[in-house]
Amino acid sequence: MASKQELRLARLEERLRADGVLHLRQAAALLDVSEMTVRRDLARAPETFHYLGGYILPAQGERIGPYRLELESDEHAEAKDAASRRAAALVQAGDTIFVDCGTTTVHLADHLPADSPLTVVCYALNTAQRLAVRPNVRMILLGGLFHTSAQTFSGEEALRTIEHLRINHAFLSAGGVHATHGVTCSNFSEVPIKQAAMKRALRRTLVVDATKIGQVRPAYFASIDQFDEVVTQTGVTLATG
Structure with missing residues (x-):
């Protein structure tokens, strides 16, 4: 006869097959136990589950595929916008911030405070277009070779510019x-800029919709513990959580 713990783990596995990812708080409510009990259960089944930044995900969660900005823009758009709205609340008046490329952080430009001066560093054309209409924003657009599929720039010129900056807060x-393979993206051309911005930043925040948790892309650029927090549509979680 299966133990209570085995039954709980089986129920978690069933839910993850349907949803792909589950927050610890949701798992505790689902199983009607404490969050500590859930974490103890997970520790007994590392081959089945990973626990990362407050989220539970299947141990086998890899997905690799091509990336085109126009194909990604509408996928989980509401979740991406909600995550960016939460991230924008972390911005302080007078900050110099770095805004990464992609279809999630582009929404950050829409939610930045409108009543205080900001300096925003970016390297994506879609983000620059949204920042250009914000009168309180001084924009630094990193130049270089333009990549049509991702609408980004890359090259030594961009890296040299970052070297001369002091960034209060980088949003990646x-x-x-x-949990095992770290934080990844689809385009290798983005990796040097992401890493350079993280190196120059006092605070580093990872902004993703929750469906990205458990996924793997080909280009590695950081480990999860290099971030101060992870922001998704459901909230802000310490990266070491």
């Missing part, structure tokens, strides 16, 4: 966040 996006 990712195509995958995995």
